[in-house]
Amino acid sequence: MSYTDWAVLSLTLILIVSYGVYKSRGAQNIDGYLLGNQSMPWYSVCLSVMATQASAITFLSAPGLAYSTGMGFVQFYFGLPLAMIVLCITFVPIFHRLKVYTAYEYLEQRFDLNTRALTAFLFLIQRGLSTGITIYAPSIILSTILQINTTVTTLLIGGIVVAYTVYGGTKAVSYTQMLQMSIIFCGLFAAGIMVVHLLPADIGFSKAISIAGKMGRTEAIDFKFDLNNPYTVWSGLIGGFFLQLSYFGTDQSQVGRYLTGSSVNQSRLGLLMNGLVKIPMQFLILLIGVLVFTFYQYNKPPVFFNSFELNKLQQSAYKPELDQLEKKSDAAFESKQRELRKLNEALDKGDKQQIDEQREVLKAADEQTKTIRTEVTDLMHKNDPGADTNDNNYIFLSFVTSHLPQGLVGLLIAIIFLASMGSTASALNSLASTSVVDIYKRLINKNASPENYLSASRWSTLIWGVICIMMALYASKIGNLIEAVNILGSYIYGTILGVFLVAFYCKHVGGRAVFIAALAAEAIVCICGYFDQVAYLWLNVIGCVLVVVIAILLQFFMKQKETVSS
């Protein structure tokens, strides 16, 4: 990275953190620290929920996924607008009316302390683990650029987030996220323009997508009903709906964001606007990945995008084999160039038959490239069984650092940092809220002073920050980060959502029935997940449906038993 890039990166980070700290000064109680005195307008709520969901993982993995497998990932978000509607009708008015700090507080009012404690506990496990992954993602960037160990970069990034979140609480989180999202939109727009600009002169925007399309990268929609494919319209609409509803309705990192809205309607509007914007935004991020794919059809890509792992292999005993594979990759690239020229001519002429022929030839060439990459990763694995052989998260990053102009590189690296900081800050704030409100204030120290609870919230944020950084240090061995986070969520979210749905819609079901149902459902979901029976998105549906059905049945039998004994 050049000095200009370092300057842009440093200035952007300093500006945003300073702004957040300045705007959040003076919190005197947990109302201010955890709820921001419920004073935020809808646009702040909207940007805040978007920034919380769109972690660095979104900007690293999504273009990489589009590059490797196409745009099908966009279907994952189809359930989001529907989930936003259900949230606005049911969850938001109830949470606002009861003036709760956390979603789990409501469950004690509706059921009992056991159910509140169980759901809070499940949330703390899930969010604690996934926040570790959220911190780890951008640490890859620094380690790749500076060629230093990810441990150092993880500690650095985690440290900055922990510092401003401990100081400013939820207001610091919201204000930094507002600026972060604005910069993220601008940076991505600039990146998209630059990719098109860097393509050969005769390849325009539409032709670039057309070429990627002929090689199977523009398939955004798949109507097939396949339980084992996570990216179809049906898994997105049904599984995605349950995942998004449970994420936004029962995950405190999101509930805490929209509870900062100044009224029910401001919170509602923020969530609905998120439903409007999120899918097109994700589509555009994937489209950048597709354009990067076309770019690398004309500019030779590295044989493996993670330069750290590639360097390691080059310095090993497997260097001769790697050199052979690189020569093979060069030859495949040259041959592909000739076929691309033919496809380009066919597209210009509109010769359908030749286009179809070239499509098949290029698909075969693409398969050959994939085979060479697999051979390289096999070598890496032989050299070091613990090597990270998934380079999806490095593809966009490698493009940015190698091909974009000075200044823009710094800005795009800053975006990755900001995205990670935004979602990590929300997560730390929610972990602190749940620990203090649902555990410390409820079970350990019921009648302490406001100052004591404020201090406990700060300490809790700090402790969770340290735990999440430790988790991040172990995240390096997990493959695709975005999937890892979603898989982890799917194991737990469905059960928690089931508990909330019973609370809202099955008024006759009591605490004991729902508590046993939640434990049973969680066990079954874990078994299904362990034996890999269905794609992970469906685990949300299974968990949720099981809780509702088992709770209703249990309640029915309990009632019958009571009637018999009386």
Add this chain to the structure above:
Amino acid sequence: MKVNKRDPELPPFASSWRKFYRLLIYWLILLIVLFYLFTQYYK
């Protein structure tokens, strides 16, 4: 003179929350159709 002031708590582009929810569903359907056409066009 009667001033026609809009309730600031009402959603934009719609006269009630119910209509805004419906708008969001139409938006989702439109996006799915557009993505389908995109897939078919560039395939």
